[in-house]
Amino acid sequence: MKLNKLTLNNFKNFEHFEAEFHPQVNAFTGNNGVGKTNLLDAIYTLAMGKSYFGLTNRQLIRHGQNFFSIKGRFNRDNDSFDILLKYREGEKKSLSVNGKEYPRLSDYIGLVPVVMISPYDRDLISESGETRRRFTDRLIAQYDKDYLNNLIRYTRSLRQRNSLLKYFAANGYFDPDRLDAFDRPLARYAEAIHAKRQQFVQSLAPILSEKYARIAGSGEQPGITYRSALNQTAAYELLQKNLERDRLLQYTSDGIHRDDLIFTLNGHPIKKFGSQGQQKSFLIALRLAEADMLFSRKNDAPILLFDDIFDKLDPGRVRQILDYVKHRRFGQVFITDTHPERVSLLLDALDRQARIFEL
Ligand SMILES: Nc1ncnc2c1ncn2[C@@H]1O[C@H](COP(=O)(O)OP(=O)(O)O)[C@@H](O)[C@H]1O
Numbered sequence: 604m605k606l607n608k609l610t611l612n613n614f615k616n617f618e619h620f621e622a623e624f625h626p627q628v629n630a631f632t633g634n635n636g637v638g639k640t641n642l643l644d645a646i647y648t649l650a651m652g653k654s655y656f657g658l659t660n661r662q663l664i665r666h667g668q669n670f671f672s673i674k675g676r677f678n679r680d681n682d683s684f685d686i687l688l689k690y691r692e693g694e695k696k697s698l699s700v701n702g703k704e705y706p707r708l709s710d711y712i713g714l715v716p717v718v719m720i721s722p723y724d725r726d727l728i729s730e731s732g733e734t735r736r737r738f739t740d741r742l743i744a745q746y747d748k749d750y751l752n753n754l755i756r757y758t759r760s761l762r763q764r765n766s767l768l769k770y771f772a773a774n775g776y777f778d779p780d781r782l783d784a785f786d787r788p789l790a791r792y793a794e795a796i797h798a799k800r801q802q803f804v805q806s807l808a809p810i811l812s813e814k815y816a817r818i819a820g821s822g823e824q825p826g827i828t829y830r831s832a833l834n835q836t837a838a839y840e841l842l843q844k845n846l847e848r849d850r851l852l853q854y855t856s857d858g859i860h861r862d863d864l865i866f867t868l869n870g871h872p873i874k875k876f877g878s879q880g881q882q883k884s885f886l887i888a889l890r891l892a893e894a895d896m897l898f899s900r901k902n903d904a905p906i907l908l909f910d911d912i913f914d915k916l917d918p919g920r921v922r923q924i925l926d927y928v929k930h931r932r933f934g935q936v937f938i939t940d941t942h943p944e945r946v947s948l949l950l951d952a953l954d955r956q957a958r959i960f961e962l
């Protein structure tokens with residue numbers, strides 16, 4: 604997949620931005636704060652329908668304005684298409700491909716496979732399970748449409764079940780049949796999601812090992828454990844088992860909305876025991892594994908977005924990323940750096956052509 608052209612209006616700090624890209628490597632250079640990362644996020648947002656940074660649509664609008672738009676012309680196997688994402692305050696976000704509206708995000712996600720490697724990836728280790736669920740969900744959703752649909756249904760049913768629990772508590776009564784009307788479908792969606800997450804972790808783990816060994820040698824063994832209450836208990840049973848507690852708390856205390864991934868090195872959680880260097884290696888391996896997985900499932904090389912990797916990583920780890928890019932028939936790379944001369948080094952290392960944009 605290649606992005607040929609990008610046009611922004613009122614996206615973050617850009618009032619207007621337009622550029623035509625090189626099919627191999629593109630670099631955004633310039634001082635801190637000029638908007639290099641924002642450009643990568645614009646590409647990510649167009650591909651995924653959501654900001655990499657978890658920002659709301661409103662937060663993507665340039666301050667003081669009331670709308671933004673991102674438009675991209677993409678190319679895949681000599682087939683070219685336009686994607687337009689626009690959002691106006693108070694309205695629904697609109698996504699269209701060649702002028703045809705895509706009302707469901709699940710139909711749209713996966714059209715443009717993309718992987719970002721960013722210093723903010725460290726949140727995947729340090730922050731709560733929500734960040735790791737988001738990682739999992741966004742990756743699976745790109746190759747499995749049913750997954751995202753089930754997740755949307757699950758989230759909706761869960762919200763309704765929680766409202767009902769509050770309603771019961773507020774009105775001092777309880778109707779098991781009414782609750783059951785939510786529990787049955789909720790459990791069905793949960794089982795489907797759980798099965799897909801299990802498969803996902805099983806497929807990702809060996810690729811992660813291979814990537815990690817290349818970066819850090821084979822002395823350390825990385826692992827991913829999928830933690831879920833559904834590993835032990837079927838979803839419907841779990842709801843029954845927790846009923847008293849849920850009524851008391853007035854929300855659904857456990858289920859796939861509490862799932863987590865535990866990242867390990869030699870069996871120990873990397874969050875607690877991993878050194879800074881091991882954590883960085885792990886995260887790069889995880890992202891490269893993500894790119895591999897997308898590549899093979901979509902049969903399309905993802906667009907790679909590298910935010911400040913020279914600044915934040917040592918030369919050895921950077922070389923591993925570059926080797927990956929070199930040996931994989933990658934789609935296209937976008938890279939940011941404060942120093943244009945470092946970008947030239949990159950191009951020499953890659954033996955690639957590029958366009959450099961000085962912002
Ligand atoms: N919604 C917004 N409206 C206007 N400016 C924004 C918005 N969001 C972020 N910015 C600005 O974008 C700039 C940061 O851009 P960023 O892409 O992180 O820079 P760089 O990566 O080049 O260091 C900051 O000056 C920030 O204030």
Ligand SMILES: [Mg+2]
Nearest residue numbers: 639640911939
């Ligand atoms: Mg930046």
